[in-house]
Amino acid sequence: MTRAADGPAPVPSPDNGRIRVRADRERCIGAGLCVLTAPEVFEHDDDEGLVIILEATPAAHHRDNVELARRLCPAGVISVEPA
Amino acid sequence: MSVDLEDAPSFPVPRTVPYQPPESYRQISSRGPLNKVTLWDKRRVWLVTGYAQGRRLLSDPKLSADRTRQEYPTMAPHLGAQAARKLVLVGEDPPIHDIHRRLLNPEFSLKKARALAPRIQELVDGLIDDMLAAGPTADLVQSYALPIPSLVMSELVGVPYEDHKFFQAATAGVMQAREPAETEAAGAQLAQYLGTLVERNLTEPGDGVIGRLVHYVQAGTITAAELTQLSMVLMIAGLETTSSMIPLGVVTLFAHPEQLAAFISGEVPVQTAVEELLRYLAVTDFAAVRWVTDDIEIDDVVIRAGDGIVVSSTMVNRDESVHADPHVFDISRGNRQHLTFGYGIHQCLGQNLARLQLETAYRTLFARIPGLRLAVPFEDLRMRSSGTMQGLESLPVTW
Numbered sequence: 278m279t280r281a282a283d284g285p286a287p288v289p290s291p292d293n294g295r296i297r298v299r300a301d302r303e304r305c306i307g308a309g310l311c312v313l314t315a316p317e318v319f320e321h322d323d324d325e326g327l328v329i330i331l332e333a334t335p336a337a338h339h340r341d342n343v344e345l346a347r348r349l350c351p352a353g354v355i356s357v358e359p360a
Numbered sequence: 361m362s363v364d365l366e367d368a369p370s371f372p373v374p375r376t377v378p379y380q381p382p383e384s385y386r387q388i389s390s391r392g393p394l395n396k397v398t399l400w401d402k403r404r405v406w407l408v409t410g411y412a413q414g415r416r417l418l419s420d421p422k423l424s425a426d427r428t429r430q431e432y433p434t435m436a437p438h439l440g441a442q443a444a445r446k447l448v449l450v451g452e453d454p455p456i457h458d459i460h461r462r463l464l465n466p467e468f469s470l471k472k473a474r475a476l477a478p479r480i481q482e483l484v485d486g487l488i489d490d491m492l493a494a495g496p497t498a499d500l501v502q503s504y505a506l507p508i509p510s511l512v513m514s515e516l517v518g519v520p521y522e523d524h525k526f527f528q529a530a531t532a533g534v535m536q537a538r539e540p541a542e543t544e545a546a547g548a549q550l551a552q553y554l555g556t557l558v559e560r561n562l563t564e565p566g567d568g569v570i571g572r573l574v575h576y577v578q579a580g581t582i583t584a585a586e587l588t589q590l591s592m593v594l595m596i597a598g599l600e601t602t603s604s605m606i607p608l609g610v611v612t613l614f615a616h617p618e619q620l621a622a623f624i625s626g627e628v629p630v631q632t633a634v635e636e637l638l639r640y641l642a643v644t645d646f647a648a649v650r651w652v653t654d655d656i657e658i659d660d661v662v663i664r665a666g667d668g669i670v671v672s673s674t675m676v677n678r679d680e681s682v683h684a685d686p687h688v689f690d691i692s693r694g695n696r697q698h699l700t701f702g703y704g705i706h707q708c709l710g711q712n713l714a715r716l717q718l719e720t721a722y723r724t725l726f727a728r729i730p731g732l733r734l735a736v737p738f739e740d741l742r743m744r745s746s747g748t749m750q751g752l753e754s755l756p757v758t759w
Contacts, residue, residue, distance in 0.1 A: 307470040308707055309696065313415075327470055349419055351707035352465045353458060 294337035295360035300328045306352040314349060315342035334360045368404050371397035371670065372435070372645045375743055375750055379612040379641055379689065381674045385409075389675045394661050397670070405433045405668030409675035411682045411697060413658060414648075417669060418703040423650040425706055427451035431651035433668035435748055441540035443547025448589040450597070450706060457705065460590060463576055464709060467516070467569050473712035476512070477720070483511045484720050488728045497735050500755040505606035506599075508721055512713070513598040517591055518568015519557065526553065531599045536747035550595070555588045569594065594710075601643055602714055604751035606721050609637045611741065611755060612689060613722070614734055619691050624726050630719045633691035637718070639677045639698035640689050644749050647673035647699045648706065673699045731759045 298318060300311070307326040311319035318332045318339055335343060347355040373382045388395050393410025408414045417423060426432060427445045434440045445451065449460050466472070487507055491498045498504070510528055514521045530553070533546025558570060558577070562584065565571035570591050576582050582590075613620040622628050648671040656663045663669065677698040678686035701708035708714065726732060734741075735756035744751040 303471065304465050304469050306465070306468055306473075306709070306712055308701070308711065310703065310707065314419075325470070345419060348421075349704045351461075351705060351709065352469070353462055354465075 294340060295334055296340055296343060296357050297334050297360045298330055298332070298343055299356045299358075300330055301354040301356075302327045302329075304352055304354045308351050310349045310351065311346040311355060314346040315339060318343055319346060328354065368396040368398045371399065371405075371407055371672075372748070374745065375645075378608055378741065378743060378750065378752060379615065380687075381645070381678070385645075385672065385675050389672075389678075392659075393679075394659060399433060399668075400436060401434060403433060403668065405670050406663055408669060408671045409679070411676050411679040411699070414671045414676045414699050415703050416658060417656070417663075418648055418650075418671060418699075418706075420656060421454075422652055422654045422656055423669065424453050424653050425451055425457075425648075425650055426453055429651065431666050431668065433649050433651065433670060435646065435649055435670070438537040438540050438543040438746075439748070441537075441543035441547065443534060443544050443551075444540075447593055448586060449593050454705065460582070460586070461705070461709070463573055463582065464569070464590065464594075467572070468709045468713065470712050473716055476516070476713065477716060479515070480508075480512055480716060480720050481724070484508060484724045485728075488724060492729070495759065497756060497758045500610060500757050501603075501607050501752060502754070504721070504725070505755070506603045508606065508717055509599050509602035512717060513595055516569060516598075516713070517594050518561065518566040518570040519554075519591075519595065523553070527595060528599065531596045532747075534596055535600045535749065536744065538746050547592075550592055551588055554591045554595070555584070558584050558588050558591070597708075598710055598713070600747075600749050602717050604749040605637075605641065605643045605714075605718060607752045607755040608641045608643065608750060609634075609718065609722055610725065610757075611734075611738075611752065612637065612641060613726075615738065616689050619689060620726070623691055623722070628692045630723045631715070632694050634715055634718045634722065635696050635698075636689065636691045636693045637722075638700045638715075639683070639693070639695070641750070642673040642677055642698070642700045645672055645674045646670045646748070647676070647702045671699060671703075673702075729759045732757055733759065 305327045312321055318335045320329050320331050322329045343357055347357050369384050369388055373384055375382060389409035393413040395407050396404050397407040398404055487504055491503050510524050511521060530546045530550040534543050537543040561570045561574045565574050573587055577584050577587055623633050650669045652663050652665055652667045654665050680686050682697050683695060701711045735758040742753045744753050
């Protein structure tokens with residue numbers, strides 16, 4: 278798989294399309310773009326305003342939004358890998 | 361949607377009322393979310409005034425922030441200067457942008473910002489003490505709005521505050537100059553000053569972002585020049601925005617006495633009020649300037665490769681499909697859907713630090729100086745006529 282010099286790293290695509298989502302709360306800035314982009318997968322906790330993952334292995338149809346959230350996160354704290 | 365390419369009004373135009381967009385912006389956005397406007401250099405670019413369109417476009421990897429390219433729209437004469445064009449981070453695209461951003465991200469996490477709260481309170485209280493001792497009149501710009509981010513950023517970045525007159529003047533020189541040569545000169549001075557500081561930190565790492573990042577220079581991840589550039593971007597971005605926003609917010613509250621009363625009484629939480637001030641004021645009329653590397657289709661419009669795009673935070677934040685009565689200032693609104701900090705990979709790194717400073721500044725000011733009011737008629741307040749931040753020249757207050 279090649280990576281365009283100016284583009285984001287693509288998500289590897291296993292056969293079932295399932296992915297595992299992680300987020301680093303230590304570096305989260307609480308910008309909330311992930312919650313806006315993929316609300317089924319990401320949420321902010323009420324106490325700290327930091328990201329929480331609602332669905333660590335979301336269904337395949339959430340994949341595009343999760344990938345967009347990963348790319349948009351201004352703190353770069355979201356990672357996506359094959360489940 | 362029809363776009364009348366023959367009528368591309370001027371953009372930006374000065375605000376006359378500190379908290380209201382010029383009338384022509386309202387006319388532009390009433391035509392639809394995407395319009396053509398004419399910049400000072402006669403170039404025509406797209407002006408985005410719709411929230412959904414702004415988010416969608418700023419999510420698109422075909423938008424470039426590379427300011428060194430001639431396709432990048434120059435929003436004011438002084439921004440044509442090299443010092444304003446070759447900016448790390450804000451003027452970079454992935455992958456180099458992400459490399460630089462990753463180094464800074466840990467410094468600006470929500471947890472780090474919150475840990476600074478007691479220190480920010482202490483600094484703000486010190487400034488109020490000084491104003492009360494010297495008063496009962498003060499210029500809130502010089503005595504409060506400028507020193508707050510100046511103190512906070514110098515401690516955070518590791519710049520000696522005793523040099524604040526220099527770096528305040530230099531950052532303002534880069535951002536508020538009228539001619540490219542002035543921006544160039546101020547940028548060169550600031551780069552030289554910060555370069556010396558980076559050198560010193562290489563042998564004797566200080567207690568700040570520069571001191572904490574020098575090991576990346578020693579490890580060869582970035583050069584000393586890149587670290588200098590990064591610290592310069594932090595100082596410029598941290599000073600100009602917050603110092604402009606504090607007086608704008610105060611004057612907006614003064615102009616809406618019932619809102620000010622609800623703020624002072626604590627009826628509306630300070631965080632909610634600050635979010636509305638951010639939405640309503642936006643600090644700058646454009647949150648993002650980009651150019652397009654490949655054609656983009658959006659809302660039946662084709663934005664062509666090479667076109668310039670300007671996202672108007674002022675108008676996007678007043679999109680009536682997102683906010684009811686968007687031109688009404690309502691501190692209890694409680695809607696964070698604004699683009700004041702931008703959107704996507706370039707979204708403001710220091711947003712939590714900015715929110716914290718604003719919350720502390722407004723809350724402490726009205727709590728510690730009861731009866732605070734304007735010392736001159738509202739009509740006498742003057743907006744700064746240079747630069748791309750909305751700012752007041754001065755804000756005389758009494759109590």
